[in-house]
Amino acid sequence: MGPYPCGSAATGWEGGRSEAPCAAPEIDGLLAGAGYRVRSSDLCHVAQRLERLESAMVGSSGNHVDFAHPASDAVHYNPSDLAAWVDSMLSELAPADPGPARHAPAPDAWEDQIYSQPQRAVAARMEEEEDSGIRLVHLLMSSADAIQRGDVALAGSLIDEMRLLLTRVNTGFGIGKVAGYFVDALTRRLFSASSAAAASGSPAEYEILYHHFYEASPYLKFAHFTANQAILEAFEGHDRVHVIDFSLMHGLQWPALIQALALRPGGPPALRLTGIGPPSPDGRDSLREIGLRLAELARSVRVRFAFRGVAANRLDDVRPWMLQVAPGEAVAVNSVMQLHRLLSDPDSPGPAPIDSVLAWIRGLRPKIITVVEQEADHNKPGFLDRFTEALFYYSTVFDSLEAGRASCSGAQQQQSTAVAEVYLQREIRDIVCCEGPDRAERHEPLMRWRARMIRAGLRPVHLGSNAFKQARMLLTLFSGEGYCVEEVDGCLTLGWHSRPLIAASAWRADDFDEDARPIPDNFIFNSISNTNESNSSINNNAAMLRRRNSNNNNSRSSDSSSQQESIHGM
Amino acid sequence: MAGSNEVNANESKMAVPLNTWVLISNFKLAYNMLRRPDGTFNRHLAEFLDRKVQANATPVNGVLSFDQLIDRSTNLLVRIYRPAPVPDSEDPQTSPSSATSSIFSSLISPPSPDPFPVIIFFHGGSFAHSSANTAIYDSLCRRFVSLCNAVVVSVNYRRSPEYRYPCAYDDGYAALKWASAQPWLHSGKDSKLRVFLSGDSSGGNIAHHVAIRAIESGLTISGNILLNPMFGGQTRTESEERLDGKYFVTLQDRDWYWKAFLPEGADRDHPACNPFGPNGIDLKGLPYPKSLVVIAGLDLIQDWQLAFVEGLKKADQDVKFVYREQATIGFYLLPNTDHFHEVMEEIKCFVSSNC
Numbered sequence: 001m002g003p004y005p006c007g008s009a010a011t012g013w014e015g016g017r018s019e020a021p022c023a024a025p026e027i028d029g030l031l032a033g034a035g036y037r038v039r040s041s042d043l044c045h046v047a048q049r050l051e052r053l054e055s056a057m058v059g060s061s062g063n064h065v066d067f068a069h070p071a072s073d074a075v076h077y078n079p080s081d082l083a084a085w086v087d088s089m090l091s092e093l094a095p096a097d098p099g100p101a102r103h104a105p106a107p108d109a110w111e112d113q114i115y116s117q118p119q120r121a122v123a124a125r126m127e128e129e130e131d132s133g134i135r136l137v138h139l140l141m142s143s144a145d146a147i148q149r150g151d152v153a154l155a156g157s158l159i160d161e162m163r164l165l166l167t168r169v170n171t172g173f174g175i176g177k178v179a180g181y182f183v184d185a186l187t188r189r190l191f192s193a194s195s196a197a198a199a200s201g202s203p204a205e206y207e208i209l210y211h212h213f214y215e216a217s218p219y220l221k222f223a224h225f226t227a228n229q230a231i232l233e234a235f236e237g238h239d240r241v242h243v244i245d246f247s248l249m250h251g252l253q254w255p256a257l258i259q260a261l262a263l264r265p266g267g268p269p270a271l272r273l274t275g276i277g278p279p280s281p282d283g284r285d286s287l288r289e290i291g292l293r294l295a296e297l298a299r300s301v302r303v304r305f306a307f308r309g310v311a312a313n314r315l316d317d318v319r320p321w322m323l324q325v326a327p328g329e330a331v332a333v334n335s336v337m338q339l340h341r342l343l344s345d346p347d348s349p350g351p352a353p354i355d356s357v358l359a360w361i362r363g364l365r366p367k368i369i370t371v372v373e374q375e376a377d378h379n380k381p382g383f384l385d386r387f388t389e390a391l392f393y394y395s396t397v398f399d400s401l402e403a404g405r406a407s408c409s410g411a412q413q414q415q416s417t418a419v420a421e422v423y424l425q426r427e428i429r430d431i432v433c434c435e436g437p438d439r440a441e442r443h444e445p446l447m448r449w450r451a452r453m454i455r456a457g458l459r460p461v462h463l464g465s466n467a468f469k470q471a472r473m474l475l476t477l478f479s480g481e482g483y484c485v486e487e488v489d490g491c492l493t494l495g496w497h498s499r500p501l502i503a504a505s506a507w508r509a510d511d512f513d514e515d516a517r518p519i520p521d522n523f524i525f526n527s528i529s530n531t532n533e534s535n536s537s538i539n540n541n542a543a544m545l546r547r548r549n550s551n552n553n554n555s556r557s558s559d560s561s562s563q564q565e566s567i568h569g570m
Numbered sequence: 571m572a573g574s575n576e577v578n579a580n581e582s583k584m585a586v587p588l589n590t591w592v593l594i595s596n597f598k599l600a601y602n603m604l605r606r607p608d609g610t611f612n613r614h615l616a617e618f619l620d621r622k623v624q625a626n627a628t629p630v631n632g633v634l635s636f637d638q639l640i641d642r643s644t645n646l647l648v649r650i651y652r653p654a655p656v657p658d659s660e661d662p663q664t665s666p667s668s669a670t671s672s673i674f675s676s677l678i679s680p681p682s683p684d685p686f687p688v689i690i691f692f693h694g695g696s697f698a699h700s701s702a703n704t705a706i707y708d709s710l711c712r713r714f715v716s717l718c719n720a721v722v723v724s725v726n727y728r729r730s731p732e733y734r735y736p737c738a739y740d741d742g743y744a745a746l747k748w749a750s751a752q753p754w755l756h757s758g759k760d761s762k763l764r765v766f767l768s769g770d771s772s773g774g775n776i777a778h779h780v781a782i783r784a785i786e787s788g789l790t791i792s793g794n795i796l797l798n799p800m801f802g803g804q805t806r807t808e809s810e811e812r813l814d815g816k817y818f819v820t821l822q823d824r825d826w827y828w829k830a831f832l833p834e835g836a837d838r839d840h841p842a843c844n845p846f847g848p849n850g851i852d853l854k855g856l857p858y859p860k861s862l863v864v865i866a867g868l869d870l871i872q873d874w875q876l877a878f879v880e881g882l883k884k885a886d887q888d889v890k891f892v893y894r895e896q897a898t899i900g901f902y903l904l905p906n907t908d909h910f911h912e913v914m915e916e917i918k919c920f921v922s923s924n925c
Contacts, residue, residue: 028589030904035621035705036593043588050595057602079619082596089599 036082049086056094132165133175140182144387159186173402178395181425185432203278210249212419217401219502222494223336224253225474226504227370229467231332232260234368238330241269244323246335248275251290255297262301270304274323279311315342316353320360331366340373343442347381358456362509369507374443375493375500378431390431400496403482446503453507461506462490582817585868585898587906594900598818605826611731621705629654633712636677640748646741649702651711651722653681678754685758687720687766687925690745694771696827702726706903717914718921731830735842742780764925766793774799781859791859793924795917797902798866802828803844804837807873817868817898846881853885860888862920864913867895892916
């Protein structure tokens with residue numbers, strides 16, 4: 001406090017005495033006259049907190065009137081202590097303090113008005129943190145740029161500077177946390193012997209990370225839910241159905257589908273599930289174990305069930321005959337965040353593995369192909385571009401995780417969030433450290449996937465308003481209300497605060513002539529560059545396909561060689 | 571969205587001193603919490619958050635205040651501010667040591683033998699917020715006393731949405747009638763009530779409408795002082811669109827307050843809101859008081875305020891209009907800008923020349 005031992009500044013206004021306050025020099029006298037006690041040195045800090053409070057109050061529509069009034073349930077402390085009141089409102093409305101990257105730095109116009117004091121306390125610390133956050137982002141960009149130009153020395157010194165800065169910021173949340181992961185990835189890129197650093201860890205470990213990511217956030221649940229909806233609808237009217245899962249993991253997606261099929265009006269079909277996954281190194285057959293568990297569940301709900309595991313390290317090692325698609329069964333191909341691994345560098349010549357895989361998928365004539373991918377462009381050839389895109393993408397994902405963690409109470413949930421971050425860290429490392437065939441996380445945006453699927457001769461299936469509404473309802477199970485489900489041309493995306501992060505789409509290839517050639521490139525040009533007329537050209541081509549194929553001939557001979565055991569339920 | 575908030579915050583920060591920005595932004599956010607989308611208002615929380623001060627009959631800087639209930643049927647309170655009474659030391663009967671001297675009678679003694687103005691003040695708050703004992707208005711009224719050697723009567727009128735039009739006007743007129751029945755407020759050789767109606771924001775609107783009622787009942791008003799008076803209309807004006815959300819105020823909140831004040835089903839061309847609009851009355855030839863209208867150049871409703879001034883001029887009424895180009899709403903709340911000091915001078919001149 002100041003040298004003046006005057007008590008009225010502290011107590012005068014509670015009693016409502018209308019004296020001019022004998023203010024200790026720190027208290028702003030004019031605000032005191034208005035009934036608010038604020039230290040002059042805190043004015044800047046209080047102003048910033050007010051700005052944050054406003055941001056926290058403004059809903060997604062930018063609409064103050066729609067503000068959902070949790071303030072009426074909030075406890076309001078002494079409003080005269082303005083700094084404390086604003087802080088208490090902020091903690092009610094924005095429990096996870098968002099990263100400073102979203103807030104403007106303190107404007108220059110106020111620097112004159114900040115009184116210099118030996119202890120700037122909270123105001124100064126807040127400013128420093130915000131400044132550090134912005135500095136971190138700048139340093140990250142600069143080091144990525146240095147790496148792209150081959151200036152290893154500069155990149156190294158920038159990384160040192162960032163490490164130092166990270167000791168001064170809060171790395172528990174926000175930009176500090178994400179920056180930490182990216183600095184780690186940059187370090188590995190510069191100083192690790194091989195670029196295959198990201199591929200550390202066994203498949204079993206990866207499955208555990210995946211499971212925690214599934215628990216800690218709605219992204220995978222959204223993926224499974226929307227895919228299952230589409231599969232369920234595609235299977236209507238079919239007695240024998242076959243789901244091919246491109247990455248079985250712990251089979252988390254399938255109990256819900258099995259149960260939904262069990263409840264189908266008219267009775268469940270006979271369900272076959274073929275799960276593709278990496279081979280188990282230690283002689284265990286983890287695919288089989290998961291199959292057994294799912295068979296047990298199917299038996300309990302009286303669904304005829306058969307499981308086959310296909311062990312393959314890469315999807316392009318799989319051959320269609322391994323899947324043993326039988327004549328007359330309705331086929332669903334399900335790929336959750338797998339197809340991007342089959343892409344190559346955009347500027348490398350020749351076909352990418354994705355092309356042959358899409359070709360044999362098409363050859364299976366599936367009733368439905370469900371594709372879920374990260375909604376980001378992490379396959380850009382330029383390192384700086386890719387790095388920048390990833391920084392903002394993963395910042396957003398981390399923000400959403402943080403909001404989820406702040407609003408949940410269970411210790412287990414908190415732990416899941418921590419492990420989920422490790423899951424994401426692997427992706428970050430892959431994108432930042434790996435080049436060429438070592439890089440697996442080649443995420444591409446929905447628009448490009450759609451073009452690719454159409455080019456491969458697959459027809460889009462509208463995900464439907466039912467799926468949309470139900471996906472939205474699913475999200476109400478999660479607090480941290482920042483998630484948004486959007487529908488884009490029959491595809492669904494889930495995002496955080498209007499940034500889509502994951503996109504689900506559905507396709508089919510069951511109703512055309514086997515000999516029909518794939519649709520020519522100029523069709524894709526029409527469909528993605530000229531949205532006004534795209535509908536008409538798609539309609540024209542669809543009509544052309546229907547005319548060409550009046551006989552839907554599903555018969556195929558299948559190879560009899562089988563490499564894996566199959567497991568039958570029931 | 572978050573970006574545009576930053577832009578707006580930066581613009582408004584450039585326009586006002588830091589403590590003013592903190593004060594008005596705090597009001598803005600607190601008020602946002604009080605308005606509900608269904609048109610109801612969190613009155614309980616509003617009263618809790620409002621910074622109020624008690625009346626003080628002990629002079630502070632030469633000004634004292636006391637509250638009076640002037641209408642029991644509506645619980646209408648006014649807070650009266652006046653210069654400290656000068657004790658008559660020559661008259662032994664009124665000396666302070668007299669055991670029978672009545673404190674109250676000294677309170678309601680005329681402040682001076684010479685003519686003095688009585689300013690009836692209606693606080694702002696868009697018809698919904700604040701009270702006569704709100705700290706910011708207590709300060710302003712005290713300043714008017716010193717500035718103009720006036721007695722200020724601050725009216726605690728009934729607020730919306732609980733009490734819609736015309737309650738605030740009824741209360742304002744009741745206060746005027748009360749003042750005209752107080753002998754101690756009459757001054758000069760002709761023992762006249764030299765009354766000015768004044769107010770900021772919604773208070774300015776009330777002052778205008780009370781002046782019209784005064785005409786109808788034959789009471790003479792010496793002058794109207796309107797600070798950023800709150801008017802509006804159904805159409806959207808250029809200033810509303812240009813300044814929406816930029817300087818603490820949004821069109822959306824303006825619409826909410828009108829909806830809360832005007833009768834159900836009325837639109838903003840109701841004459842309470844738009845006195846010179848399609849439903850307005852013609853003031854030509856009527857003894858409407860001289861007006862001083864102060865308009866802030868960064869107030870989004872200035873086009874309506876300018877239309878009000880035009881309306882008065884077209885009706886051949888005497889209006890002095892002061893336009894402070896760089897001022898925002900609430901500039902008169904803290905004495906930390908030229909706008910504040912220069913406008914106070916204008917008010918002083920206006921009152922003294924019309925008293």
